[in-house]
Amino acid sequence: MRQIGCVSIQEEVPLSKRYHSGLKANRQSIVRRMRNKSEMSKIRTQVKKSRVALAEGKKDEAVALMPELFSVLDKGVKHGRLHKNTVARKKARMAKKLASLAKA
Numbered sequence: 001m002r003q004i005g006c007v008s009i010q011e012e013v014p015l016s017k018r019y020h021s022g023l024k025a026n027r028q029s030i031v032r033r034m035r036n037k038s039e040m041s042k043i044r045t046q047v048k049k050s051r052v053a054l055a056e057g058k059k060d061e062a063v064a065l066m067p068e069l070f071s072v073l074d075k076g077v078k079h080g081r082l083h084k085n086t087v088a089r090k091k092a093r094m095a096k097k098l099a100s101l102a103k104a
Contacts, residue, residue, distance in 0.1 A: 039081050046072045047090065054097045062098055069094065 046069045053062040070091055076082040 036081055039076065039079065043072050043076050043082070050094055054094070054101060057101060057104075059098075059101050062101065066094065066098060 046065070050062060050065045050069045053065055073082065073087045073090060077084045077087050
C-alpha cells in the first residue's frame with residue numbers, strides 16, 4: 001500500500017515500471033486518473049442537475065444552477081478535462097433550453 005497525497009493506493013507495479021522514472025510516472029498517472037475521475041464526476045453531476053431542472057420546468061432552480069454549471073464547465077476546459085467546443089455546445093444548448101422555458 002502506498003500513500004500518494006491524501007489517497008492510499010494499493011496497486012501492483014507492473015514489471016515494465018520497475019525503474020525510478022517509470023515508478024514516478026506510474027504514481028503521477030494514478031494521481032491524475034483519480035483527479036480526473038473526481039472532476040468529471042462533478043461536471044456530470046452539475047449537468048444532470050441542470051437538465052433535470054429544465055426538464056421539470058423549474059425555471060427559478062434552472063436559473064440559479066446555470067452560473068454554477070458554466071463555472072464548472074469552464075474549469076473543465078481550463079484543466080484540460082473537456083474540449084472547449086464540447087463545453088461551448090453544452091452551454092449553448094442549456095442556454096437555449098432555459099430561454100425557451102422562460103418564454104413559456
